[in-house]
Amino acid sequence: MTASLDPLIYLKKALQLDSGHKASACAFAKFLIEQGEWKQAVEFINDFMMETDGFTELYNHLAMAYLGQKMISEAEDSIMKALAKEPRSKDTLFTAFRIKKSKGDKYAALYYIERIIRYDQACSDTFIEMASLLNEPSELHRRINVLEIALALSPTDESLFSRLVLDYCHYFDSTSVANLDRDLVENFKLMQLKAPSFSISESLKDKLKKAAQKVSGL
């Protein structure tokens, strides 16, 4: 008889054998969340926690499942329980960030992303998420700096490079020569040197050229 390759069969069996098997519960909840089965995930986790004490990872999954259903208040409640148990868990902080972001509470979202960065400064995705929050014109300068860090962490990421080029172009378009930030200009010049190693679109190439002309005299 051929063994099954369906992970769910094994997960269900593990939970059937040990109804308190935490790792299996987490994996099963995660699987449901990845499949977009938010409601089922919430029901499963709540059932599981009726017999077993809640723990960080499962509260985090519950928060994600509630978030998937746009039940923000319940999601916040769950993520607070997770954070109370492990305030330095990167995954939990990231879910908290996503909840706040979804709620439109930009400053709270930024607070959580900054906390993540404090514990882990080597993940470009965190900086990309942070950049996505900095969407005010007044935050353009800061956003460029954040994206620069993200690119330094993922130096071959083409979409990141394109995004950074666009932001630089936008900055040079919207700022008079006299008000240009010297450091940004220097960074831009360094970035230009990297351009040949990326396959960027023609329109972006044009924009890059224009921006280059603007700072060439500086």
Next chain:
Amino acid sequence: MQSEPKVLLEKAIQLDPNLANAHFKLGVLFQFEKQFEEALECFKKATSIDSSYPEAECELAIELHRQKKLEDSRDHFLNALELDPNLTKAYFNYALLLIELKDPEEAKNNFEKVAEIDQNYAPAYFHKAKLLTSPDDFDEARKNYETAIDIDENYLEAHYYLAKLLLGGIATNKDGSLLDMRDWAVAKKHFLKVIELDQNYYKASYNLGKIFFEEKDFSTSKSHLLRALELSPEYSKAHFLYARIMEKENKAEQAIFHYEESIRFFTENPEALFHLGRLLFLLDDYPAAEKRIRESIAHDSQNSNAQYFLAKILMFEEDPGPAKKHFYKALEINPEFAQAYFDLALHAENSGDLNEAKIHFQKATDVEQNFAEAYFNLARLSSNPSEYELAERNFETALEIKDDYDECHYYFGLLLAKGEKLSKDGSLIRQPNPERAIKHFKEAIRINPDNYKSHYQLGILLANNAEYKSAFQELQRSIKINPKFADGHYQLAVLLMNENAISVLESSMEAKKKKVGANSKRKKPGKK
């Protein structure tokens, strides 16, 4: 009707009441007929009539001895010997009196005197030998028994005691160190001679049984012990030894019966009580086992094994204190009791005192340097990263002693897979050695193919190495061996949630199907 000589002697005395010789001879006749009171009176008369009559003095002393008038007896023996310094019978019987008067040295001298006067007086050699009980006198005792047998080859007691001497065989060297002079082959020969002379001599049968028991010839031992029990059904020692054989033959019910019989016929029997308690413990009857072992300790508190088994029984109690107390007692009696250190360590571990457990495992290895299980458990408990090297060394030692120790290979694999240790500056570092770990998990599986935990751990390591097919097989084996192993099912799910793994496994299954299909097609013409 009275016998004729007696009538004649009485007539002679009637005619002449001062005939000392007639009184003496009449006394001898009464002795012969076991009329000792009358004999005593005759000898008294004879000596009062003739104060220079050594034979009468001697017989009077013998009768006084029989009546437990020991000091009076001594006086008359001395009178006899003063009157006749070569009177063998007086020397011999005086020596027997001296044994009762707790003067063995003087008794020995008198037996020697007998042998000087009459070199063929076998009982003198025999009784002297019986007095030579010190290990220093082993050779001399043996020589005297042998001489007694040389003089009288049917001297039953000499055969029996010589055999007993050779059964024990405790002797000393010139420098006082103990020597093992056991000679069971010769001892057996003499016990058999005893049985030849007296088929009802049950002690000889028992001792033969004992020798064959020690030689592990249980079948022969059994037949001799059964004979002893047939002759003397209340013989406690024979019941005990027979019970030991029954235990060795896994006949627990019979063993219990004979231990109980042994105790019934000799209640203050710590050995039988201990062995019965130990057997009941092995049969999981803990309350009965505890009762018997406690009774054994009440009679002999210095039996380290009894203290040890009582501790083992008390390990099941909630309070760890009493068991610990008896483990310590066992170790106080026998500080070289490695197994007691080992079990005390397990007990400490079960009570949550890991540091104490480690100390006792260590002690067990100090006492018994080839104690693989103790090295293994010491290593297993050294789980702190600061003890990594210690754990590694002890696992290696355990495996050097016992290389087919699957559990040790498994735990060593875990240590190597985890690889948590402290750097020189004290910070925690992770340096797993998956290659070595895999080697040990594989070895554990080779030794015990049903070691599902090793299959499981091996599966995890192979998955980490992207050897998905083998990983899948190992994890499958772990849950096949133990279908209730939740972790195994979980790890399979984790593996199958890995996209790379699933693609490898799917293509492998596809290839397998194709192969099966091709084979079945090829078989068709054959079927026609």
